[in-house]
Amino acid sequence: MTHVTATPTVTALASSLPPGMVVTDPDIVGGYRQDRAFDPQAGTPLALIRPHTTDQVQTVVRWCATHRVPVITRGAGTSLSGGSTAVDGAVMICTEKMRELRIDTATRTAVVQPGLFNSEVKAAAAAAGLWYPPDPSSFEICSIGGNVATNAGGLCCVKYGVTTDYVLALEVVLADGRAVALGGNRLKDSAGLSLTKLFVGSEGVLGIITEVTLRLLPPQPPAATVVAGFADVDAACAAVLAVTAEMRPAMLEFMDGVAINAVEDHLRMGLDRTAGAMLVAQSDAVGPAAAAEVEIITRAFTAHGAAEVFATDDAAEGEAFTAARRMAIPALERTGSLLLEDVGVPLPALPTLIDGIAAIADRQRVTISVIAHAGDGNTHPLIVFDPEDADEHQRAEVAFGAVMDLAIGLGGTITGEHGVGRLKKAWLPDQVGPDVMELTAVIKNALDPDGLFNPGVML
Missing domain, CATH: 3.30.465.10 (Uridine Diphospho-n-acetylenolpyruvylglucosamine Reductase; domain 3)
Structure with missing residues (x-):
């Protein structure tokens, strides 16, 4: 591990903050170098600082501005796009102690x-x-x-x-x-x-x-949950479009067969391992509208070939299926390393996107499991690879870029909610175009003329 040495200037910064707030111990600092993107190129910060107040953040930023030291901001470190990966020589401000x-x-x-x-x-x-x-x-x-x-x-x-x-x-x-x-x-x-x-x-x-x-909103009304398995992803996508054409569900989630089996391996809750895809939908409508929405969802699932449709208004049963969907990424991480995508498309293009991802997987000879917030067209293709196999790793990287190119070509986005970070910035100009990139740079330069905040992210 690269050792972090407390320089006189960092020592001076530490003297202006509460004792222990500026951390240079390499064993502690090393734990903050990577986020959940696990970028192997992560650098080593000059220091880790965990402030409690806005005033303390201001003190750090002013010191960094004076000494032209870059600043990486980190929260809980769950970024999947490398948005809080450490940079050599930067100060890392972690907000984990700011909890009021x-x-x-x-x-x-x-x-x-x-x-x-x-x-x-x-x-x-x-x-x-x-x-x-x-x-x-x-x-x-x-x-x-x-x-x-x-x-x-x-x-x-x-x-x-x-x-x-x-x-x-x-x-x-x-x-x-x-x-x-x-x-x-x-x-x-x-x-x-x-x-x-x-x-x-x-x-x-x-x-x-x-x-x-x-x-904040008033409490969400109790939800009814409808779950169905489908022979293939195309049938499930058709069911998604049928539901959203008639109503806006409170939830409409998608898992393909690979994800279903990975989750079942972990949770052992009796999911149908033979299904090519599963949809989990919820309605939180009130009164007679609740039954009407459940009927719309059930009818759409059945009409598009669902082998079995399960509906329940039991909160515990509904939460079990929601938890299964949330478990998809951790379950797949148990099968290999992941490159996590976050591409979205207009809903009518969802079937074309998922079919195109399958073609990319075949072409690159890698496994790509797709889970999705299907109701709004935001998908998470998960590319599974063996990091010890250099050729497979390279093919996974090619597939990663191909999926983003596909989404852009369908009028979609390279990120629906994970952010551009460092991993996707090469594709941002292809999505937004040169004029928007120029405008983005103008705004960045106006607010951060020395380019000290999160260098390497997005731009």
């Missing part, structure tokens, strides 16, 4: 520091009789700061939207050390440019988010 939260039931808002887990915000909201909807599959271990930085979505976003739909205000530390307050706890606000939204999904390249005001 307060709920205001009168305005139905939560004011949250970025280190809180998504699950903790949900729990606090629920304790106050409210609900925070965005629910990435990693909701138990991902942080709100990371969710805002990547505009995370999740299983219920088909009906309830993604993180940006719930961000009312931000406190952001800029590259010169200023802290700016954007937005407020108002549901309607048209004053000035929408700068709050500018920072949502900006992946730390424009500023460091130190506080978030989130909109």
Whole structure:
């Protein structure tokens, strides 16, 4: 391991912060070099800093601006696109100690520091009789700061939207050390440019988010769950289009046969191993509308060849199938190393995307399992490979790029919720075009003229 040495300048920085906040111990710093993208090229930070307050973040950023030291911002380290991979010689600011939260039931808002887990915000909201909807599959271990930085979505976003739909205000530390307050706890606000939204999904390249005001909703009504297995992915895709043509489900999730078997190997819950695909749908409509929506889903599944359709309004049974879908990525990680995609397309193109991914897998002779937030066209093709097999690893990398090229060609996106990070930035110009890339660079240069924030991410 490369050793991190406390330089006199870092020592001076440490003296301006509480004892122990600036960490240079190589054994500790080494644990923060990679995020869940596991980039083998991750560098070694000059120091790891875990602030508690906005003022402390400002102190660090001002020191970095003075000494022209890059800043990598890290939350819980669950980034799947390399958005918080360490860089040699940079200071890494980890927000994991920034964990204050307060709920205001009168305005139905939560004011949250970025280190809180998504699950903790949900729990606090629920304790106050409210609900925070965005629910990435990693909701138990991902942080709100990371969710805002990547505009995370999740299983219920088909009906309830993604993180940006719930961000009312931000406190952001800029590259010169200023802290700016954007937005407020108002549901309607048209004053000035929408700068709050500018920072949502900006992946730390424009500023460091130190506080978030989130909109909360009344509790979600009890959900009914409908599950079905299909002979192949084409039939399941046709069923998805049939459902969404008539209604907006509270959830509509897809798993292919490879994912089904990986999850069954882990959970042993009796999933149909012979199915080519499985759909898990939910309705949280109230009163007679609930039965009507379950009937629409059941009819669509049956009409498109589902071998068996299971419907339940038992919360525990429904949660078991939701948990199975959430377990797909960890279960597949047990079978080999993964390159995780996050491509999305307009819903009518979903069947073409999934068929095209299968063709790429055949062409490159690699396994690609597809799971998806099928109701909104956001898919997660998971490329499984043996890292010890150099040829297979290379073919997996080729497949990774081919999947993104396919999505772009279908009018889609290279990321629906994981972010561009470092892993996908080479394909961003192909999606958005040169004019948008130029405009993005103008904004970046205006807010971070020395390019110190998250170098190598997105741009």
